[in-house]
Amino acid sequence: MNSTPPVAQLTPRAIILSIILAMVLAAANTYLGLFAGLTIATAIPAAVVSMGVLRLLGGGTILENNIVQTGASAGSSIAAGVIFTIPALIILNYWQDFKYSWVLAIAGLGGLLGVLFSVPLRRSMIVEQPLPFPEGKAAAEVLKAGENPGPGLKILGLSAGIGALVKLAAESGLRMIPDNAAGAGFFGKYLGYMGTGLSPALLGVGYIVGLNIGIVVLSGSILAYNIAIPFYYAFLLNGDPEVAAKVIGKTAAEAAAIIRGDRIRYLGVGTMLVGGIWTLFSLRRSLLSGIRSGIAAARKGAGANLAETERDLPMKWMLIALMLFVLPLAGLYQAIVQNWGVSIPMTIIMIVAGFLFVSVSAYLAGLVGSSNNPVSGITIATILFASSVLMLLLGSDSKIGAVAAIMIGAVVCCAAAVGGDNLQDLKAGYLVGATPWKQQVMLGIGAFSCALIMAPVLNLLAQAYGIGDPTRPGSLQAPQATLMASVAQGLFGGKLPWDMIIAGGVIGAIVIAFDNWLKSRNSSFRVPVLAAAIGIYLPLELMVPIFLGGLLAYFVEKRHGVVGTHDESLRDRVHRPGVLFSAGLITGEALMGIAIAIPIVLSERADVLALPEQFHFNQFVGLVVLAIVGWLLFRASGAKGTVSN
Template identity: 90%
Template sequence: MNQPAPAQLTLRAVVLAVVLAVILSAANAYLGLFAGLTIATAIPAAVVSMGVLRLLGGGSILENNIVQTGASAGSSIAAGVIFTIPALIIMGYWPDFKYWWVLAIAGLGGLLGVLFSVPLRRSMIVEEPLPFPEGKAAAEVLKAGENPGPGLKILGISAGIGALVKLMAESGLRLIPDNAAGAGFFGKYLGYMGTGLSPALLGVGYIVGLNIGIVVLSGSVLAYNIAIPFYHAFLLNSDPEMMAKVAGKTAAEAAGIIRGDKIRYLGVGTMLIGGVWTLFSLRKSLLSGVKSGIAAARKGSGEGFVPHTERDLPMKWMLVALVLFVLPLLGLYQAIVQNWGVSVPMTIIMIVAGFLFVSVSAYLAGLVGSSNNPVSGITIATILFASVVLMLLLGSDSKIGAVAAIMIGAVVCCAAAVGGDNLQDLKAGYLVGATPWKQQLMLGIGAFSCALIMAPVLNLLSQAYGIGDPTRPGSLQAPQATLMASVAQGLFGGKLPWDMIIAGAVIGAIVIAFDSWLKSRNSSFRVPVLAAAIGIYLPLELMVPIFLGGLLAYFVEKRHGIVGTHDESLRDRVHRPGVLFSAGLITGEALMGILIAIPIVVSERADVLALPEKFHFSQYVGLVVLALVGWLIYRTGVKGEGSAKA
């Protein structure tokens, strides 16, 4: 006999999920623009939920699951937005972020991601289950939720530390610098080395691990310690424009100019080849996933009475919602191109690419988790395909073609990010006995709630720090959005250093070949091409602390005797305290960065909070602060809940 579903979608769970989703989406927007990475928010949200609902008089495991489902939209919507929409600012199409346009792109794109992913649940979770590592980890946290107090304490303390260090940094009180770096000329060669002093980046490194940390740092070493010195020594004399730019500059300034104008495009080429390779390598799994998902949906739609644990959103209502969500996007595209013969194909491309790439994203999330899901590679492929079609419709010299391609890519990016996240949440729900349609509805609510605040947050960050502006010190890098703008503009008559992009593509091919060789040898160490591309593209100062954070995670594993273990549940238990501490550092620093932006924008002064210069300390004090934070991460991590020696 079918039992009634326990309380899940309660008012307090929905409200708490929305509040957490909005806070975490703002934090991830800052982190993504700053470092090119976002973090999954389901586990920290689950810990907070268990603590808050307990204070309110209890809270079942299914209520807590609903909260983490809705809150997890914070990372996926933030990623979908910051990877694409800032490109419209960088391209000069928008002077600022248009509220209703951002809401339409992010909100409707996120809702489409939920709809497109529903048919994939049975095939990827029930019939031929994929690992979904973060979904499993979230389920374990929910099951172990009898004592959430220690986790809340860890999050609270680390968030305070992250916020305090950010307040001390250059955008705040200016007690310590943002970076510690050294550079010099050695004959005709140019040398540079440095590290960022951000605790959040240490936290990112701890979460992604040593493998990814080594790969991203290797990419930056290739750019800064091989490509820049080589260009300065052998190619600079043949480029009068660049010679004029670096004339009279310090070594550090010259390195920054060469990287910004030339070397970072090696990363563009590597990302392009990496995005294409990702889709090619997934071609069989993609087709299989789409076919089985559609078949499962047809099978499910004909069933009568089913247990609550197998009930998805009804297919007929999904089709109605699909039409309702697509029509506003058709109107948006028409407002851009002013040509129904172009806006209709744009909408068709968006729908087809959205469904296909949500399937890719869901499959990748099932294999490597949402945090490592290369959504940017998927989006690059979308923009390339859309650009080719739009070139045929509008011509290669169209002034609006690049903007139209970005608009298509933005919706697909939001849909793909949310789709992968939805399957991750549904895996956790499957393991704890949740009702799928309630989770799907909650994720849609969470995604749209995040979309409501994206434009104000982005405008605040843009005015306070700048986004993707190489001429403005401290500007947020926005690496993926800058890449999307470069690709779209380059295909519509823009000027790009194609020699560097081609060289980057060759580097990407070498990385892919090396990774394939490692795979053939069943090596535990892998070299994801998109991680290498991020390392090449972003400043070295961002990659060094990420590597150091990964090194801390390795030392924690060594202390517990689990280096090389394949027991993921054991690894999750060991790393849970360190991951929570790292997530708190990231959230605290990001939220303080947003709070600091308010007085900067109001006063129109970047130094509004700065203390007198006599209180400014050297970079060595910043290094000591970073070392202390690293020690705290390690000390927290070694208190993990498991050991291979036990």
């Protein structure tokens, strides 16, 4: 009989530390997502911080550290689920600010449903037909190599300080350096534009996603800015009196922004719509097989004497919890439409779409990682499906139809983001010998904890910077939420440039065909259609530093001689110091952005922190600062004695 005591896992200190980290990382990812349209997985930084903190408290077990990173990783998934959808209610003028109880209900219940829906998928995707889950494997390696977390913490702390200082010096703070460096001009009847953002956080995002994704998103932006906008200006503008009137008398940069905002960005909408539908279609057989085997395994294991490392949340408790969570959601939908004949179908749509798209999200997270998981494409598909049903129930001219579709999409988006993240964490736990049900409970706690702070953070950022407001300088783009609002509103009697959306759909089909051709040739370079769509949809200034960060990651691989290697664990070890430095840049800049918002809101002045004009420097200085940060990131990637050793 084995008398060895169980290794500590779900301890009070691990739960408390996990909740704190989850809230901090949720706030940081909220800013990053509204600013750049991207969020990053936070499991690895959370694991490093956990190892350092628990070591100061007398030492923690590997399974305690795993519990901390599991709960803390909910910060990125809840932030993504919320910011991709809920700001659309502001953009649609349904809300004037973010209602605390509503945001809590949508994010909290959506997150908990994501945990429940993902439980039956664990066995099929991790045990029986294991998917790679790259970030889960990387987190497991960090946990296994955690005897000396000190150097990793130093890298995180240093880079967070750098990111925070650069953000403080930027336009929303001291105004010492600009946010962007750009140039534009008229060349005969053509319009040219080129620019780059000067954000260290975007450089860090690029390092984490890598050169392949960096090339794809930049190519999308070049297609929009250097082909589509000049072509539209030269040949189509005269046939579009509405946009032509806005462009008269504007500078080249202003004209480019108007054409992009009113027309060209909808190419990205069309590409994303086609990409989302294609993703679901291409995964249909794998998803159905995975769902069936997962449910069958859960039923089979319900009465079995399973090892501790195989115990999921019991199916009967999951069903009870599902009923408890669905009832308040039905009440929430009823409060919107005031018609049980509509709110009940809305709830059914949410349940069906939620389970289906959690499965999609989990599968994609297993293939490409949580950071590259196209949750926004999944959400668009949900909104299209929900809108189609709601148009039958409410009519195509319903004033509340778009809002109802966004509400369904918001719950599903939160569930899908958390579901993919849950499987990523369970993969790490599987590799280090954790107990699945304890991780599932911790992720539920982390998700709900993050939901508690989302409304205050969103309101703070909205008051300080504006969200999705093209008329307000420095407004946070909120690209996905703006897209969701446009699609939902366009389907319910609104006005959308369908010619641009259709053209974007054609571009999406071409990208898919090209990617399949690359796949048939076993090429290591791929062209994910949703990454291309993001590049087309978002401003060029955001994509250039992401590409540069990916280029730095490539040079790091070249320096270490691992370019083209198929040994993912070796690549993870090579990149770990750079990933930690990048995570610090992102977190530091994002948290400083939130901190700067406080005096702006209190004073009601956007320039409250601005220094006198003699301390305001030009674009060249900003480029130098970005170059220095890039050099430090490259140097940090060769640091010795970190957790990568």
